[in-house]
Each structure stands twice: as C-alpha cells, then as structure tokens.
Amino acid sequence: MKSKTFNITITLFALLFSTTSSAEWNGAKWNEANKWNSGGEEQDKALLLKPDIENGRKVWETCSACHLQEAWGTKNGEYPQLAGQHSTVLIKQLADIRALNRDNPTMYQFSLPETIGGVQAIADVVAYIQRIPMTPDHGIGPRKDPENLEKGKELYEENCIMCHGEHGEGDAKKFYPRIGGQHYKYIMRQFDWIRLGKRRNANEEMHEQIKRFTRNEEINVINYVSRLKVNPKLLAPSVFWHNDL
Numbered sequence: 001m002k003s004k005t006f007n008i009t010i011t012l013f014a015l016l017f018s019t020t021s022s023a024e025w026n027g028a029k030w031n032e033a034n035k036w037n038s039g040g041e042e043q044d045k046a047l048l049l050k051p052d053i054e055n056g057r058k059v060w061e062t063c064s065a066c067h068l069q070e071a072w073g074t075k076n077g078e079y080p081q082l083a084g085q086h087s088t089v090l091i092k093q094l095a096d097i098r099a100l101n102r103d104n105p106t107m108y109q110f111s112l113p114e115t116i117g118g119v120q121a122i123a124d125v126v127a128y129i130q131r132i133p134m135t136p137d138h139g140i141g142p143r144k145d146p147e148n149l150e151k152g153k154e155l156y157e158e159n160c161i162m163c164h165g166e167h168g169e170g171d172a173k174k175f176y177p178r179i180g181g182q183h184y185k186y187i188m189r190q191f192d193w194i195r196l197g198k199r200r201n202a203n204e205e206m207h208e209q210i211k212r213f214t215r216n217e218e219i220n221v222i223n224y225v226s227r228l229k230v231n232p233k234l235l236a237p238s239v240f241w242h243n244d245l
C-alpha cells in the first residue's frame, strides 16, 4: 500500500501548510471590476489539451489525501465532492486556485506546477475525475419541515434555477457548477463567501442576485439545494463502492 503511506505523508504536510500558508491569503476582496471568467492562460490551454488518464491517476494520489480516493469529499463540508462536477468547472477552479484568483490556502501548495506538473496535469487529473461516480450519500441540510422546504424551493426557482438548473445540475458549457449532490456544509460556506464578496472568482450576476439574502433565506435555499435528487445514473452503486479506476 505504497499510496496509503504517501497519502498520509501528504496529509501531514497538508496540516502543516494549512496553518503556515495563511500568508497566501491576502484577504483581498473580490474585485467588482474583474470580469468573471475572463479566462487565463492555463484555463484556456487546459480546455484544449488531450488528456493522459495514466498521468491523471498519478496526480490524483496527491488530491485524494484531502478529497479522498473516491473524490467524494467530506460531509462536514471541509473538502468538496469533486466527482460529478463538470470538467470545465474543475479546470476553471483549479486554474483559478493556482493563479490565486480563488483563495484556498489549504490546497494551494498541492495545486502548483512544482507539485503536480504544468497545465497538462490539470487536463489529466480533471479527465480522471470525470470517470468517478458521485457519492450516493452526500451531506444534506437540517430542515425537513414542509414549510421551510417550500420557502427554499421558491427562493431557488426565483434566484438560482436560471443558472444552476432544475436539479442543480449547472451548465458545463457556461462554467456553471453542479451544486446538486454537493455537501450542504460546503455549499453553505461557498454561498456565504460569494454573497459577502470573499470568493474573488465569483460570478457578478450571482453576487448581485443573492447579496440581500438573510441568514434564514440562505439556510432555506441551500437546504433545498442539498435535498435535490441527483440523477441516479451519476451515482455510485453504494456507499461501499471503492475507486480503483
């Protein structure tokens, strides 16, 4: 089990860096003048490259220390599920994180060319992740009473559906992320950061749409999103499925 030992080593490093690399966090606010998805060298290049799955699998050893071997992340929201996310979105987010256009001090070190390789590695690992089915058991929100669920549904239909789709499936061509099937606590954090202007690569239109949300509305809408049914074809057959792809 060579890769297990490797993963543990990486995790230890991760813990070390997550406390020391906060210098990378420059606290800068999202700049409204920045045009969303204006592209960048790595993003544009990675989208065009022909992926090498073998190398993607190798790169994944580094990523799986946090996102787990199955790419399902963790229910406590610390690590997002990557399985099921559109390749365009994964490429954009990775390129943004590497370029410090999205602050991620925990992961930053592990995303760099020195660690995983150049732009080809982005294309490779993303193509590998695309093969992995989603968890059938993601973290869901706390509210199950019909009244709050109905409120969440109304908020979703008024404010989100036009971009994230009826089932939270997003839109690969437009770089709109899939949010259905993602862990409640992770999407809660991201939503909050986007609302507050703290996630700098956020979409201005989305920020505009949600900036007046109250805390209660925020919980209701994300609670609803977390309870959207995921297309069963995208899911792993059981929680015991093991990724040896």
Ligand code: HEC
Residues within 6 Å of the ligand: 014, 059, 060, 062, 063, 064, 065, 066, 067, 078, 079, 080, 082, 085, 089, 090, 093, 094, 103, 104, 106, 107, 110, 111, 116, 125, 177, 189
């Ligand atoms: C040290 C832990 C760690 C490692 C290693 C790591 N990540 Fe992450 N990653 C995170 C954390 C934490 C987040 C969420 C950060 C946040 O809340 O904004 C994240 C977020 C992401 C996102 C954004 C997901 C989204 O929904 O927008 C992508 C894509 C991603 N990671 C891919 C990778 C890939 C590919 C690798 C391997 C090259 C990797 N990560 C390695 C910790 C890690």
Ligand code: HEC
Residues within 6 Å of the ligand: 037, 080, 092, 155, 156, 159, 160, 161, 162, 163, 164, 175, 176, 177, 178, 179, 187, 188, 190, 191, 201, 202, 203, 205, 206, 209, 210, 221, 222, 225
């Ligand atoms: C105008 C289109 C638009 C609207 C409206 C919109 N979003 Fe988004 N949303 C986006 C885009 C684009 C991103 C990705 C931004 C980026 O590139 O980092 C995003 C990102 C997110 C994320 C982070 C996903 C991740 O994996 O990190 C969440 C959560 C989210 N949106 C939830 C919502 C909810 C809930 C609503 C409604 C209350 C909403 N959005 C309305 C376009 C939109």
